[in-house]
Amino acid sequence: MRSAYSVEEVRHAEERLMARLPDGVLMQRAAAGLAAACAGLLGRVYGARVVLLVGSGANGGDTLWAGARLARRGAGVAAVLLAPERTHEAGLAALLAAGGRIADDPFEPLAAADLVLDGITGIGGRGGLRPDAVPVARAARGSDAVVVAVDLPSGVEADTGEVRGEALRADLTVTFGTYKPGLLVDPARGHAGAVRLVDIGLGGELPSVPRLEALQHADVARMLPLPGAGSDKYRRGVVGVAAGSARYPGAAVLAVAGALRGGAGAVRYVGPAADAVIARFPECLVGTGQPGTAGRVQSWVVGPGIGDRGDAVREVLAADVPVLVDADGLRLLDAADLRGRTAPTLLTPHAGEAAALLGVAREEVEAARLASVRELAARYGATVLLKGSTTLVADPGGGAVRADPMGTPWLATAGSGDVLSGLAGSLLAAGLDARDAASAAAYLHGLAARLAAARGTPLTAHDVAATLPEAWHGVREPGEGAGVGGSRA
Numbered sequence: 001m002r003s004a005y006s007v008e009e010v011r012h013a014e015e016r017l018m019a020r021l022p023d024g025v026l027m028q029r030a031a032a033g034l035a036a037a038c039a040g041l042l043g044r045v046y047g048a049r050v051v052l053l054v055g056s057g058a059n060g061g062d063t064l065w066a067g068a069r070l071a072r073r074g075a076g077v078a079a080v081l082l083a084p085e086r087t088h089e090a091g092l093a094a095l096l097a098a099g100g101r102i103a104d105d106p107f108e109p110l111a112a113a114d115l116v117l118d119g120i121t122g123i124g125g126r127g128g129l130r131p132d133a134v135p136v137a138r139a140a141r142g143s144d145a146v147v148v149a150v151d152l153p154s155g156v157e158a159d160t161g162e163v164r165g166e167a168l169r170a171d172l173t174v175t176f177g178t179y180k181p182g183l184l185v186d187p188a189r190g191h192a193g194a195v196r197l198v199d200i201g202l203g204g205e206l207p208s209v210p211r212l213e214a215l216q217h218a219d220v221a222r223m224l225p226l227p228g229a230g231s232d233k234y235r236r237g238v239v240g241v242a243a244g245s246a247r248y249p250g251a252a253v254l255a256v257a258g259a260l261r262g263g264a265g266a267v268r269y270v271g272p273a274a275d276a277v278i279a280r281f282p283e284c285l286v287g288t289g290q291p292g293t294a295g296r297v298q299s300w301v302v303g304p305g306i307g308d309r310g311d312a313v314r315e316v317l318a319a320d321v322p323v324l325v326d327a328d329g330l331r332l333l334d335a336a337d338l339r340g341r342t343a344p345t346l347l348t349p350h351a352g353e354a355a356a357l358l359g360v361a362r363e364e365v366e367a368a369r370l371a372s373v374r375e376l377a378a379r380y381g382a383t384v385l386l387k388g389s390t391t392l393v394a395d396p397g398g399g400a401v402r403a404d405p406m407g408t409p410w411l412a413t414a415g416s417g418d419v420l421s422g423l424a425g426s427l428l429a430a431g432l433d434a435r436d437a438a439s440a441a442a443y444l445h446g447l448a449a450r451l452a453a454a455r456g457t458p459l460t461a462h463d464v465a466a467t468l469p470e471a472w473h474g475v476r477e478p479g480e481g482a483g484v485g486g487s488r489a
């Protein structure tokens with residue numbers, strides 16, 4: 001599990017740790033890790049051309065100290081000082097003593113650089129890049145150099161992943177002590193490139209519950225339900241699917257396709273698309289009535305392609321089992337029906353549906369995904385999976401929000417959300433709690449899409465569903481075929 005903490009939490013932890021250590025030790029640990037990562041990227045440090053973009057805070061200090069280490073190993077290092085009168089003094093002295101220099105003009109060294117270090121701002125940055133830094137950051141990006149962000153890409157919001165102005169785009173971010181939420185949540189995540197964590201000894205000083213966490217293969221593998229010797233289909237969980245309509249039978253077929261591959265023992269479908277479902281999946285139990293007539297289930301998925309059947313949504317929400325509401329079901333949702341529920345509810349909106357539930361514009365949700373998912377969970381008293389470039393999962397009672405690291409633009413294909421709801425519903429039936437079911441489903445769904453896309457042909461929602469067994473295998477046996485879908489961050 002990768003954990004991310006807020007700037008305030010990082011600062012408190014740093015203060016406690018620094019109180020026990022000699023001055024400057026943490027910065028030296030950070031700089032050593034940063035220089036080692038840079039040396040690894042360069043391959044040969046001697047003779048490499050390195051440019052440091054140096055702001056006015058300790059982020060610039062880390063960068064100068066790392067630059068000094070590279071200069072001592074024979075790199076040609078030039079520092080571009082964005083706030084010359086407020087540059088980290090000791091760091092600059094170390095760089096100069098190691099043979100580095102101050103660049104008079106930023107653009108000439110940038111044009112010839114092999115490596116650029118972005119030390120403009122770290123966790124102390126507020127708002128986007130300032131006007132003087134914008135052309136410099138653009139020149140860095142426009143050069144052939146590898147761009148490494150120090151702690152965070154300058155210009156992004158560390159706590160939220162928002163990008164309010166212009167921000168630097170890095171190939172790699174070397175972050176210190178812990179991940180920050182902005183490194184796991186888009187749009188900021190998209191600026192970070194790959195992310196490498198340097199341990200500076202902060203771990204023991206951080207709170208036990210992080211702000212945000214991102215699953216890895218081993219976490220998902222631990223959650224996946226496996227049948228035991230005494231299992232029968234009912235003990236493994238039965239998931240009910242109330243989806244589709246005469247007009248949209250496909251949504252029902254796709255939700256069932258996801259549900260069949262989520263580990264539940266059986267899938268029951270009820271609704272007007274029963275013929276289409278049974279034709280495709282003879283292993284599914286089907287009925288044409290209302291959800292109430294379906295017999296016992298351990299969870300429900302309601303909503304995909306259901307049209308205007310608000311009565312089916314109400315009936316499902318009256319059942320005392322975990323319920324996942326998606327798509328049309330979200331539009332038909334009456335918040336009052338949620339309040340009376342004691343079993344978990346999982347809502348799975350995309351940004352447009354989330355905006356409607358919150359009564360705000362879609363752009364507001366897109367720009368502030370973390371705040372939006374927390375607000376939705378609190379307001380509806382439900383676990384919420386907010387789909388998008390970074391899918392987020394929040395519980396109503398607070399706790400760590402889960403950020404999905406497996407998202408891929410390949411998932412932007414019709415019907416892929418229906419597969420996800422079936423899959424998550426199946427994991428609910430198998431006994432996972434709502435946050436685990438939602439985040440494990442998002443992870444497997446993204447991994448399946450990556451694996452299917454690696455075949456090099458355009459992807460359909462059915463391909464995603466059909467590749468879910470491979471994704472299960474991938475998380476349980478990460479050694480095999482691990483080249484695809486390994487965490488980018």
Ligand SMILES: NC(=O)C1=CN([C@@H]2O[C@H](COP(=O)(O)OP(=O)(O)OC[C@H]3O[C@@H](n4cnc5c(N)ncnc54)[C@H](OP(=O)(O)O)[C@@H]3O)[C@@H](O)[C@H]2O)[C@@H](O)CC1
Nearest residue numbers: 014026027030056057058059121122123124125126128151
């Ligand atoms: N604490 C520790 O133990 C350790 C900390 N470490 C390192 O320190 C970093 C935090 O350092 P920090 O607190 O000095 O803040 P930092 O990110 O350098 O930026 C603040 C400066 O930038 C300015 N500024 C603000 N917004 C701006 C903008 N948009 N565009 C341009 N400038 C802007 C602002 O000045 P202002 O102009 O607003 O007065 C202020 O001077 C952290 O990320 C990590 O790298 C590691 O060494 C490990 C140990």
Ligand SMILES: [K+]
Nearest residue numbers: 118121150152
């Ligand atoms: K930075």
